[in-house]
Amino acid sequence: MKIIVPMAGMGKRMRPHTLTVPKPLIPIAGKPIVQRLVEDIAKVCGEPVDEVAFIIGRFGAEVEKSLIAIAESVGAKGTIVYQDEPLGTAHAILCAKDSLSGPLVVAFADTLFKADFILDSSAAGTIWVQRVDDPKPFGVVKLDASGQITDFVEKPQEFVSDLAIIGIYYFQDGAYLRDELQFLLDHDIKDKGEYQLTNALENMKNKGTTFVPGRVTEWLDCGNKDATVFTNQRYLEYLQERGEELVAKSAKITNSVLIPPVYIGENAIITDSVVGPHVSLGSQSNVRSSVVSNSIVQQSATVLHANVANSMIGNHATVTGTPDDLSLGDYNTLRV
Template sequence: MKIIVPMAGRGTRMRPHTLTIPKPLVPIAGKAIVHRLMEDIVAVCNEPVEEIAFIIGDFGAEVEKRLIQIAESLGAKGKIYYQDKPLGTAHALLCAKPSLEGELVIAFADTLFKADFTLDKSKDGTIWVQKVDNPSSFGVVEFDKDGYITNFVEKPTEFVSDLAIIGIYYVKDGAFLRDEMQYLLDNNIKDKGEFQLTNALENMKRKGVKFVPEQISEWLDCGNKDSTVFTNQRYLEYLKDRKEKLVADSAKVVNSVLIEPVYIGENVEIHNSVVGPHVSISANTKIKNTVISNSIVQESAHIDNANITNSMIGNHAKYHGSQADLSVGDYNVIK
């Protein structure tokens, strides 16, 4: 089994938090979004993953090193591929062409999920979906009485289905998919100006491949600051239910109250403060004389004399102030 992770976009809707790192490396409960996503996919696959291939832009050597470490932490070999131009999902995947063979899970790294199933590898392919209230904003699937997908519809103007494709796919024959995507590029077949993965899946379906939908229990978006803060909240609840250790032994909590669930990273210092619920604080951050809830604070930040909620504070940021709803980027200083 291999996992292919297209993540070449910079995540402009998440600025200023993506000015120094790509969006999939923004932390959720102390780990990068893409790390959490890979953990969840490995759990659903319920078998060892031999390779995780990341398709990225020009993110630099440090980001590449972190991605390789994420793969290795899950027992897989990490590979890095590059997409220079945003020409669509099929084009992005073909940037990892040498890895497109055998059994594949494709996972676009801007969403997290919770699932109550184990991947059924007896199927030709699986499209992971979630029921939504506004299907016209998504790609959706139609399926027949036997449960097989009959149609992929991108942002339908009239109701055809409320099962939205969340951006995670299983394909038993990766080489078949590779060849169908290459056919799109070779013949300049585009949809809405781009080479689309769903067009390749549709061609496979016409040639006899049977895809099934698999509905997840919760779909967690990380598209902007507010949705990412909410995802952090939900994820902390999951980790609490799983009784995972969320406060590092090296953290120093002095004359302060922690309201669970909270994540407190290595060498964090908290003095005279109330932290939580639903707060994630990454390594080496210092918090003093502060009340903070429902927020994400990244590494080596400094916060004092503040009352903060529904906020994201970037790496090395400094905040001295009063009650606020914040989105403070890396290295900023606010007094």
């Protein structure tokens, strides 16, 4: 089994946090989004993962080293390939064409999920979906009476279905997928100006491939600051349900209250403060005389004399005496 992870986007909706690191490396409950994603997929695959191919922009050697380590953490080989132009989802996946063979999962790195199933590898193709209130921003599927997928529609402006594709796909034959993606590029077949995976899926279906919908217990989006903070909240609750230890033994907590669920990283310092619920506090961070709730505070950040809620605070950032609801990038200082 292989996992293909397209993640070359600039993450503009997550700025300023994506000015210094790619969006998939922003932490959720102490681990990068993409690491959570790869680990969760590996758990549902039901068989060993041989390779994880990351399709990225030119993010630099340190990012690439981190991604290789994520692949190795699930017992797989890590492969780095580049998408230098944003030409659509089909083009992004095809950038990893040397890895498109055998059974594989394609998972776009801005989504997480909660699931309680093992992947059925006997299916020709599985497309994970979730019912949504507004399907216009998503690719959607239509089903027949037997529950098989009959149509793939990219970002419908008129209602055709409310089953949104969440960005995770299983293909029994990766080489077949590769050939269908290549067909789109060779014949310049675009939808809304880009090469879309949904067009390849439609072609495969028309040739007789049976696609079935996969359902997850919960779909968690990491598309913008508020969505990511909410995903952190739900993921902390999920880890608490699983009984995971979320407070590092090296953390120094003095005259303070932790309201679970919270993640407290290695060597974090909390003094005269209330932290939680739903807070992820990165390693080497320092919170003093403050109240922090429903927030992501990244590594080596400092919060002093502040009331912070529904916020993201970047690596090495400093917040002093400020009101709540912040989105503060790496190395910034805010004093009020």
